[in-house]
Amino acid sequence: MKSFIHNIPKAELHLHIEGSLEPEMMFELAERNQVELPYRSVDEIRAAYQFENLQSFLDVYYVGSSVLQTEQDFYDLTWAYLQRAAAQQVRHTEIFFDPQSHTDRGIPFETVYSGIYRALQAGTELGVSAYPILCFLRHLSAESAMETLEQALPYKDTIRAVGLDSSELGHPPSKFRQVFDKAREAGFLTVAHAGEEGPPEYIWEAIQLLGVSRIDHGVRCIEDPKLVDYLIEHQIPLTVCPLSNIKLCVFDAMTNHNLKQLLDLGLCITVNSDDPAYFGGYVGENFQEIQSSLHLSNRDIYQLAKNSFTATLLSDEEKRSLILELDEFMAHTAV
Ligand code: ADE
C-alpha cells in the first residue's frame, strides 16, 4: 500500500507556497536577508509548531513568511516545493500565494510573482505542470483585496484563479463579493477557503456569491445535509487537508476525520497538504496518514487520485490525458 500511494500519479490543489517554507530554508533566508527571527535554531522552530487553532498557526506563519524578500527567494521556495512534489508523483499542482503578506512589507507584487512564476515554468522539466492561484487575505479589508486584484491584472494570462484564505471566522465570503465579481469579469476562475473553521453558510456564500469552482477544506459541510446534497449533485470538489486539520484541531484525531464519510457519500474529495512545512508532511504523507487511520482501500486511493485530476482547473482534454495515465498506472500495478 505504501508504495502504491507513493507511485500513484496525482495532483495537488491546496498548497500555500509560503507554507512550504521548511525551517532550514527559513534560517538560510533570514541570514541571507538579515531578518531577525524569534528562534535560535531549526529545532526551536519545529518545537514552536504547536497550534490550537487556525489563528495560532497564522500568527507563526506570517512571521516565517517575512524572510522572503527577493525574486530569487520566491524562486528558491517554489523550486524546492516542485522538487518534492515531483518526487511524490505529483503531475499537476495549483499553488496559492498570498501577495498581501509581502506587499504589506514593501515587497513589490512583481518580485513575488516573477520568482514564483519563473520556478513554475522550470517545473515542466520535472514533469510537473502548475497553475498559480492568488489568494486574498480575508482578515484584511475588501479595499486592500481590490488593490491587490488591480496589481494582478497585468499577469491575468498566467494567474489561473483567485482565492480567499487566512482567518475564516468573522470574515465571510460575502465581504469579498465585489472583488470576486471584478476578478471573474477579468477572466479569473475563483476558489475559496470555507468550512474549515467557519460554518456551512460560508460554503453556501462561496458558491452562491463568489462563483467558486471548488471549496478549499469544506469539511464542515457535513453539518448541513442540503449542502452535502448540493455538493454531490454539482460535483463541486473539496480540497481536504488531513494533516492540517489535525494540527489545527479541526478534528481531534485522524481516526475521527470525516474524509471517508464524505468520499463514500459521493462528494468529489481530494487530498492535499495545505502548509506542509508546518503540518508534518507533503501530499504523499497526507495520503499515507489518512489511509492508515481510516483504512482506505486501493479503490478509495484510486478515487482520490482520480478526483484530484477531475478537480483541477485544467481543460477537459488535459484532465482526460492525466486520468488516462492514472488508469494505465492501475492496469500495470498489482494491487
Ligand atoms: N493560509 C495558510 N494556510 C491556511 C489555512 N489552512 N486556512 C486559511 N488560511 C491559510
Ligand code: ZN
Ligand atoms: Zn489552506
